[in-house]
Each structure stands twice: as C-alpha cells, then as structure tokens.
Amino acid sequence: MNLGFIGLGKMGEPMAMRLLDASFTLNVWNRSPAKTINANKAGAVVASCPSVVASRSEIIISMLNDDDAALEVFEGADGLLAGNVEDKLFIEMSTLRPSTARKLATSCNIQGAAFIDAPVSGTVGPAEEGRLMALVGGKEADLERARPVLDILTRRIVHVGAVGQGSLMKLVINLPLAVYWHSLGEAAAMGHAGGLELSVILDVMKDSGASMAAFPKKIPEILGESDLVTFDIDTLHKDVEFIIETGMDFHVPMAAAKTILSSSKAAKENGLGSADASELVRFIINSYRNSENKD
Ligand code: NAP
Numbered sequence: 135m136n137l138g139f140i141g142l143g144k145m146g147e148p149m150a151m152r153l154l155d156a157s158f159t160l161n162v163w164n165r166s167p168a169k170t171i172n173a174n175k176a177g178a179v180v181a182s183c184p185s186v187v188a189s190r191s192e193i194i195i196s197m198l199n200d201d202d203a204a205l206e207v208f209e210g211a212d213g214l215l216a217g218n219v220e221d222k223l224f225i226e227m228s229t230l231r232p233s234t235a236r237k238l239a240t241s242c243n244i245q246g247a248a249f250i251d252a253p254v255s256g257t258v259g260p261a262e263e264g265r266l267m268a269l270v271g272g273k274e275a276d277l278e279r280a281r282p283v284l285d286i287l288t289r290r291i292v293h294v295g296a297v298g299q300g301s302l303m304k305l306v307i308n309l310p311l312a313v314y315w316h317s318l319g320e321a322a323a324m325g326h327a328g329g330l331e332l333s334v335i336l337d338v339m340k341d342s343g344a345s346m347a348a349f350p351k352k353i354p355e356i357l358g359e360s361d362l363v364t365f366d367i368d369t370l371h372k373d374v375e376f377i378i379e380t381g382m383d384f385h386v387p388m389a390a391a392k393t394i395l396s397s398s399k400a401a402k403e404n405g406l407g408s409a410d411a412s413e414l415v416r417f418i419i420n421s422y423r424n425s426e427n428k429d
Contacts, residue, residue, distance in 0.1 A: 136161065137283065138191030140184055140207055140214070141228070142169040144364060145254075146197035148261040149227075149287050151176055153195075156286045161190045183212035188219055193283055195225045200372050201234040208238050220246035225280050227268070229253045229308070229369075231376050232298035235271065239297040248276045251297055252284065253304035257348070258364040265289040269307075271300035305380055308373045309391055314346050315370075315411055316394045318356075319418025326419055327426065333357060352412035367414060368407040371398035397421075 135158055139150045142164040150173050154160050160178040163186070164170050170180045181187045184207050188194055194214060198204050204226060208214045214224065224242050226235060226249065235251035242249040250272030260266045267290045270277050277293055284291050294303045318339070325335045336357065340350045354360035374395045381388035401407070401417045 135159070135193065135282075136191045138162070138181075138187035138194035139173075139178070139197075140164070140187060140194065141197040141199075141203075142173055143197065143199070144258055144366075145227075145261050147172060148258060149195070149197060149266075150178065152262075152264050152286050153283065154178060158283075158286075161187045163187045184208075184210075184214045185212045185216035188214045188222060189217050191222070193223045193225060193280065195227060195283065198228045199369070200228070201230050201376075204228055204230055204234060204238060209241060215241055215245055215247075218245075221248075223248045223250070223276060223279050225283065226251050227254055229304050229373055229376070230301050232271075232301040232305075232380060235301045236298040239272070248273070248279070249297060250276050250280055251300040252280065252291075253300055254288070255304070255307055259351075260289075261287070267292065269294055269300040269303040271295055271297045271302075302380065305373065305377045309377050311346075311348065312370055312374050312377075312394045312398075312411075313390050314349070315414045316397055316418065318349070319397070319415040320422075322415060323419045323422040327422065332419070352410070355410050355412045356415045358416065361410075363408065363410040365411045366408050367398055367401050367411055370411045370414070371395065371402055371407075374398060 137153055137158045138161045140163050142150055150160060150162060154176045161181050162170055162173050162178045163181045163184050174180050198207060226238060239249040250270055252268040252270045254266040254268055256266040264287055266288045268284050268288045270291060270293045294300055322332060322335050326332055336353050339345055374391050378388045378391045397418060401414055406413055406417060
C-alpha cells in the first residue's frame, strides 16, 4: 500500500521509520527538508509538497505541531487537499483542538475523502517501539481502513467516538501530565528549600505512590544530567492552551491548567521553549530559589 507521511519531527520520524520497516511504500514531506534525510535513506520517497504526497498515497498520516500547522498543511496552497483526494483516507495524529479536527474532517469530506483524528498517548520511545495508544475519533469503517497502519504504530487503538473525540480524549490525558510536572516542581522546591537533596527527593518520589509512568525516566533531565528532549515546553504550553479553551467551552473553570499555563509561559520567556517538559521542574525550583534570594 502507498502511504503518505507529513511531519517528521520528534514523533513523526520514528513513526515513519516503523512504517518503512513494515515494508509500506512511504511518501514523505517535512517543512524543513533536512528532517527527511533519515527517512529517505531508509527508503522513503521525498515529495516537494503535501499535495504531491496526497496524489501518490492511498492513506496519509500527519504528525504536526499544532492546529495552525495542520490547517496550513491540509488547506494551504500545495496542501494535502489541493488536488483530487477522492476516496483517500487521512489519519491526523497531531494533538489538535477537537474543533480543528472536525473542521479538517469537513474539508476532507467535501472533497470525497475520509478523515479520522488519532492523536496518541506515549512519547518518542513508544513511537520507536510501536507502543503508542491511538485515541480515535471517526467512523468505524474509516478506522477499519486505518487499522493496518495504526497496528504498526500502536499497542492499543481506542475508538472513542465521532471525529474530534480522539482529540478531546488526548487533551483529557494531557492535563494530569502537565499538572504532574508542575506540582513536582513545587513539591521539590519546598523540599529543597527545607534542606532535602534534590536527588534524594526524586529517588524517594520514584519509589512512592507519588510517581507516574513517565517520571522515573526523566530523572536525569530533572537533575540536569541529560539534555534529551522528547516532549518540549512549547508543546506542553500549546496543549495547556488547548485544554483551557476546550474546558471553557464546557464551562469547566480549568483552574489548575491556568496555573500551569503561567509557569510554562514564564519558562518559554526564559528561553526554555525547546527544552524537555521535565525541565519545568527545575525551572520552578530555581524560580522559588531566586525569589527567596531577593526577599
Ligand atoms: P516536533 O518535533 O516539534 O515536530 C513538529 C512537526 O510539525 C515538524 O515536522 C515541523 O516541521 C512541523 N510543522 C510545524 N509547523 C508547521 C507548519 N506551519 N507547516 C508544516 N509543518 C509544520 O513535535 P513532536 O514532539 O513530534 O509533536 C508532534 C505532535 O505530536 C504535536 O501535536 C504534539 O502535541 C504531539 N505529541 C507529541 C508527543 C511527544 O512526546 N513529543 C507525544 C504525544 C503527542 P519543521 O521540521 O519544519 O519544524
């Protein structure tokens, strides 16, 4: 089967590599051409624009930053929908606002193409290992068509409802994750200010009920011993913005999310946008330490 893949970033590249390993013919495009080099070496055909990818592929996967990127890639000049896309299937796997997923679906359907949103739980390691969890919104028949592709990328596929519901479920997951990094920062700031060693705090947290799945692997980054970036603060900030907007649509006040938005905004303003989200912990510790020094 001819597949298309748009967006070879931190998540997109390992996902594309898995599809190449599974012997799919893969047509790829990335806004910055340098990020297509590895996929090209592994056998992917690099296209000059998204519309060429769509013209060559039966199913097209996209893994992009945010709504603006997805709208540009689908609806821009030379975008995915610029040519004839009748009977093609688009699998949109970025984390988007539910309303944007529905807008993209409508644009695809008007042109006779099918669309599902299938954002994922899991980061770069699970993407490399095909152990993501896809949260799918769309018609059952479209999911069945997507399944052979999603099976290569995921350990679990959950059909949560109509188009947009996959994106809503993804935002539901991401709020507690964002809260975790923020509250870990505050907890560690308190312990550290009171004289506990940061390494001891993290070691004890890891072995307690206050851990979470993603935390132990991030301890080296929090201690400043590794600068590996899998999920950056820019992306966390964008997700929290979407979470607040979506919550407000349903009259949920989103108080915790608003607090996190101020700390991710401050971290971005301090040049940490492209740092790993776990850096938020050290940023919060240092912010409290600096304000203490001023008092
Ligand atoms: P990333 O490394 O920053 O990659 C983003 C991709 O989007 C790049 O290919 C980038 O192209 C492309 N892009 C950005 N703006 C564009 C535009 N205007 N037009 C065309 N392409 C554009 O991000 P990522 O970490 O892979 O995340 C991708 C998506 O997955 C996001 O929606 C994120 O929320 C979600 N996600 C991430 C993780 C994670 O752990 N990283 C986990 C689950 C879900 P360039 O190379 O040209 O910049």
